[in-house]
Amino acid sequence: MYFRIRMGNNWNVIFFIAKKLQRKQAVVDESLQGTKRAAKPITRIAVLSISLAMVVNIVTIAVVEGFQQEVSRKVIGFGSHISIQKEGEISLRESEPLMRNPTFEKLLRKINGVTHVQSVAYKPALIQSRGNVAQKEILGVVLKGVDKNYDWSFFKSYLKEGKLPTFKERASTEVLISKRIANDLHYKLGDTINAYFVKQRPIQRQFHIVGIYETGLEDFDKELVFCYLPQVQQLNDWGITSEILIDDTLSPYGELIIRAQVSGGNGNYRFDWGEGYEKYAGFSICPTKDTTIRLIVSDYWTFMDEPAGSLDARDGETTIPDTTYLKIKVRGDKMAFCNFKVDSEQKLVRKFLDQEGYHYQLNGGQKTLDVESFPGKGSFSEYIGSYELSVKDFSDIENQKFKIRKVVAYNPDFQQQVKVNSIKDNQRDLFVWLSFLDINLAIVLILMLVIGIVNMGSALLVLILVRTNFIGVLKAMGGNNGFVRKIFLVHIGQLILKGMIWGNVVGIGLCWLQYQFHIIPLDPKVYYLNTVPIEFSLLKIGVLNCITLGVCLIALFVPSLLISRINPAKSIRFK
Incomplete structure (x- = not known):
């Protein structure tokens, strides 16, 4: 009885025996050597399946997370986390003018979580190709008027040529255009572009290219041109x-x-x-x-x-x-x-x-x-298209939006009918599409996990079959079903850990190579990006490892119940 209790409750004994099962000396019957040799490929395949599942899952998480983060960051870079515009307008780029209110702007800057407030306006335009090109081309764009307070931090990292506009003069004609627009219309840095605007009569304006950017977000690169805010205010006939x-x-x-x-x-x-x-x-x-x-x-x-x-x-x-x-x-x-x-x-x-x-x-x-x-x-300078606000925590953007709505609604100094939208409202289709990637991610993770569980379950059944005599000996020595089951679960857990370690090394290594060298390209017209993005999240990788190990061990508890059906007297004579 003492031996039975010691064996049933001593984890040191369980780990010791499980470790011995990994070695060749663990075979107690020479006649089973051939059976063990047949079992080796099965256990190796099971370990390999766990490794591949981890590689696929880690790469999937890194790519999906990177894709969501990179696209969101670029879309926000072209706009802002939160916008305030005239009530009733559907499109942010076609909104009615909003009267500027310095007192209200100061109040917005004081809101907890708001890091930056800036004024912008939009104006559709037609740009003509360079003058010395044999065949003239026309491209429809949208001018985004910004002032000296505009946050250029996003475009600093994507500036390919020239500099960012500084707008030192009151009537500055400096513009920042994309490489896509420059290539399509055959413009280069320092050129003067001719832009045409539809009002009561066509109006022509000339702008000077001081910078060229390229973000890879094709839908925005081919459309947006950045200029001085007063130019757009005047062209819109505001005031x-x-x-x-x-x-x-x-x-x-x-x-x-x-x-x-x-x-x-x-x-x-x-x-x-x-x-x-x-x-x-x-x-x-x-x-x-x-x-x-x-x-x-x-x-x-x-x-x-x-x-x-x-x-x-x-x-x-x-x-x-x-x-x-x-x-x-x-x-x-x-x-x-x-x-x-x-x-x-x-x-x-x-x-x-x-x-x-x-x-x-x-x-x-x-x-x-x-x-x-x-x-x-x-009085055109007293009107803008909208306010753009940046917040500290993008994950808390909805709470920030409702907080700003309360400030707008209960501010007696601001008597204009406006609406407050987040970037998720203004770019709803894009963010809904990005959210669907979470569903795809969940499907891939579950499929890989199921494949790993099935393979490890098969390996566990083979191990139990190979060690039938050994199980009988343990039971004959006083080991109960729970004790023997723990030994095999620890043994299979060690195999799972081995596969997970190799999977982590290979998966993280592949992600690092893509992150550093951008080996796999993408078509920006389809995927909004020109290379596969990678976003490392040690927390998510750690959670993935814990869930994989835990779910596998829990799922393998069922096939381990086969141990309770093994009769010691028969199993010792089992060949």
Whole structure:
């Protein structure tokens, strides 16, 4: 009885016997040498199957994790974790303008977890191929306007030529384009590109290429061009831009025709020439004294008499007004009749005093007018397409989104109807597709695990068959079924560990080679990347090893029950 208890509870004895089973001396009957030799290939195949399963599982985890991380990182790099745009708009790139609010921006930066806040705007454009190319090509792109506060950290690692835009000048024309666009349109670093925009009439703008990037994310590389935010704000006609002009033709009475030239807003303009808003866009005048004409222009929806700055946006003004001036100095006989000089086409003759055409003189016979125009600065700079926010923890992005929504909803200083979306909302199809990879990963892991369990189960049954005499001897010496079962489970566990170790070495080695040398390429048009990505997660690899060992041992408990059916008296005589 003492021997039985010691054998049943002493793990040192169990490990000692299991270790001996690994050696040739463990065969107690010479007549079973041939059977053991036949069992060797089966156990080796079982160990090899565990090794291959581990290799496949480790590589699968590293590739799927790398693919999800790399695609997500690149998509976020082109956008942001969270965006705030005008309510009701479906597409982030076609949203209505959002009025800038410095107080609100400071509040966003103070939210716990928010690391960066930046303003952006988008504008579709057509870009023409390089001028000296025989056959002209046109490519549709989207200009993304960014300011000096933009976070360029993502593009620093993908910059192939040149530098990132710095936007030192107010009217900077610097742009960053992709290598794909540059190749398609035959542009190189330093070239000037011609971009065309569809408004009430086609508009051409020229931009200077200062940098070329390549991320490998084909859908974005072929589309996005980065430029200075004010360029996009003005092209979108956000806000109002005004200027006071003098017509080329005179009135029937020979007077100058003063009129307002306005762009932007909703197109329904009202004009304040100094006596309140009215609908008249101009008037005629024969100056008899030095005069400064001031004009304030705003738009309206329904009522002309809404006061400036009204909070009733539906009935009052919806766009920040713009102010412009025209200064006239009268020289000579100020009270003389106006008799302005015209050319053969009855157009007013001007003597320009500057290159821009804002300062000129008009010959009025006995008097001369010195005219200087001061165009409005425009209120377009007060509007953006959306706010982009970066957060510390991407895995917690949904909680951050709801936190920001609360700040927006309960902030009295921000009275605009907006919506807060995460990158998963803006790129829903892409992230749903990435989430499906988890299902594929689970299927591969389960299949490999089942194959390993089946092979190890077969190996365990063969080992039990080969060691039938040995099992009978142990039982005859007082070992119970549990004791003998533990010996074989430890023995098969050692084989599993051996296979897992080799599988880890080979699997991690293959992943390292791909990570370092990018041996296996991909078609970026199909997979969004130009090489197979690898993301090492020691935690996931460790969990995989623990689950593999645990599940295999639990699953092998069932075939080990065969030991309880072995009769010591018969098994000792078993050949």
